[in-house]
Amino acid sequence: MRSGTTWAERRSKVCGVPKYLLWVLLGLVVIVIVVPIGVMFGRKKGSPGKSSVLLPLYVYPDPGAWDPLFTAIESNPHVNFTVVVNPASGPGTDPGPDANYTSEIPKLNQYPNVRTVGYVSTNYTNRNFSDALQDVMIYSLWSANTTVPGLGMNGIFLDETPNEYNAASALFLEKLAVAIRSQTGLGKDPLIIHNPGTLPDAQYILSPNGPNVTIVFEGEYSTYQTTGIQNDISGFQSSSKCSRDALACILHSLPTSFSDSDVKSLVKDLRYVSGSIFVTGLSVDYYSSFWSGWQGFVGDVVT
Ligand SMILES: *[C@@H]1O[C@H](CO)[C@@H](O)[C@H](O)[C@H]1NC(C)=O
Ligand SMILES: *[C@@H]1O[C@H](CO)[C@@H](O)[C@H](O)[C@H]1NC(C)=O
Ligand SMILES: *[C@@H]1O[C@H](CO)[C@@H](O)[C@H](O)[C@H]1NC(C)=O
Ligand SMILES: *[C@@H]1O[C@H](CO)[C@@H](O)[C@H](O)[C@H]1NC(C)=O
Ligand SMILES: *[C@@H]1O[C@H](CO)[C@@H](O)[C@H](O)[C@H]1NC(C)=O
Numbered sequence: 001m002r003s004g005t006t007w008a009e010r011r012s013k014v015c016g017v018p019k020y021l022l023w024v025l026l027g028l029v030v031i032v033i034v035v036p037i038g039v040m041f042g043r044k045k046g047s048p049g050k051s052s053v054l055l056p057l058y059v060y061p062d063p064g065a066w067d068p069l070f071t072a073i074e075s076n077p078h079v080n081f082t083v084v085v086n087p088a089s090g091p092g093t094d095p096g097p098d099a100n101y102t103s104e105i106p107k108l109n110q111y112p113n114v115r116t117v118g119y120v121s122t123n124y125t126n127r128n129f130s131d132a133l134q135d136v137m138i139y140s141l142w143s144a145n146t147t148v149p150g151l152g153m154n155g156i157f158l159d160e161t162p163n164e165y166n167a168a169s170a171l172f173l174e175k176l177a178v179a180i181r182s183q184t185g186l187g188k189d190p191l192i193i194h195n196p197g198t199l200p201d202a203q204y205i206l207s208p209n210g211p212n213v214t215i216v217f218e219g220e221y222s223t224y225q226t227t228g229i230q231n232d233i234s235g236f237q238s239s240s241k242c243s244r245d246a247l248a249c250i251l252h253s254l255p256t257s258f259s260d261s262d263v264k265s266l267v268k269d270l271r272y273v274s275g276s277i278f279v280t281g282l283s284v285d286y287y288s289s290f291w292s293g294w295q296g297f298v299g300d301v302v303t
């Protein structure tokens with residue numbers, strides 16, 4: 001008996017559309033909209049790993065000038081500090097640094113949570129290789145200086161390394177890495193840091209003689225904020241399969257309006273992609289003195 005649509009037929013339609021079609025539509029909505037949003041934001045769920053402080057210490061050690069650093073180290077024993085020591089855009093040409101450095105560096109080296117590394121410039125590998133190597137050798141001899149115990153470095157920071165790959169630059173950096181790792185004067189397991197300041201060709205990082213840490217962003221906060229670099233870095237990390245610990249970020253010129261909690265949430269974002277971090281509100285001579293937010297920032301890398 002056909003009298004229009006049956007109850008069963010009506011129940012399987014909503015506004016005349018068969019119910020199974022609605023389920024299909026709902027499925028599409030989930031796949032097209034909900035899943036990508038989950039992927040975009042899901043990564044940020046849960047807390048990020050702990051990071052270390054990577055401090056470019058280009059502060060001249062006038063008596064007391066490094067006290068904000070000693071205070072931060074002592075009040076944060078669970079934070080690891082990698083400190084870049086830089087007497088003269090390198091170690092200088094004398095066998096040892098001046099008296100202000102020789103009185104302060106051994107204090108730094110006393111802390112178990114501090115690793116000191118010596119600054120060496122490379123000028124994007126345009127520098128004379130022998131000159132760069134000589135800088136490494138001078139730092140390496142510091143640890144053998146019996147007049148000044150505790151002067152030794154435990155790694156090398158190579159500034160201005162190239163980001164685009166070319167064989168000559170790769171060879172320059174590999175030869176330097178082999179020399180650094182064969183020195184007995186740079187500690188048992190010297191740390192090598194590259195600073196291209198931007199995402200480099202992954203071949204530099206993945207080379208067997210590659211660096212331990214690469215600075216994949218060094219620049220103004222506003223650049224970091226407006227260019228979507230966060231996503232580039234996490235994309236780079238998954239495509240090159242390099243660990244969070246192998247990457248570092250340095251941001252300067254934080255807005256003066258930034259509160260402690262703004263700094264904390266910025267540092268939290270950075271911790272998802274980088275094992276070593278430095279941020280400062282200074283917008284000129286960023287690394288030559290301590291920023292008023294320095295102490296607060298240090299705690300943010302682990303909590
Ligand atoms: C060390 O610092 C003091 C105080 O700033 C300065 O007077 C002195 O010349 C410095 N010593 C050396 C060897 O540069
Ligand atoms: C600090 O370094 C020590 C020794 O290298 C390591 O065991 C520890 O996990 C590090 N802590 C953090 C928070 O990175
Ligand atoms: C040890 O360091 C002092 C201070 O920098 C320097 O004058 C001296 O030449 C160094 N000694 C050696 C053997 O390198
Ligand atoms: C760095 O290398 C470039 C290209 O060779 C050269 O023009 C420039 O003078 C170098 N800079 C320094 C500081 O040596
Ligand atoms: C590098 O510098 C050394 C002296 O420091 C010099 O003997 C050598 O010729 C230079 N090499 C190049 C390629 O300029």
Ligand SMILES: *[C@@H]1O[C@H](CO)[C@@H](O)[C@H](O)[C@H]1NC(C)=O
Nearest residue numbers: 189190191192208210211212
């Ligand atoms: C640095 O990297 C080398 C080569 O991968 C590795 O053998 C060494 O243990 C690393 N050192 C540190 C301090 O991470």
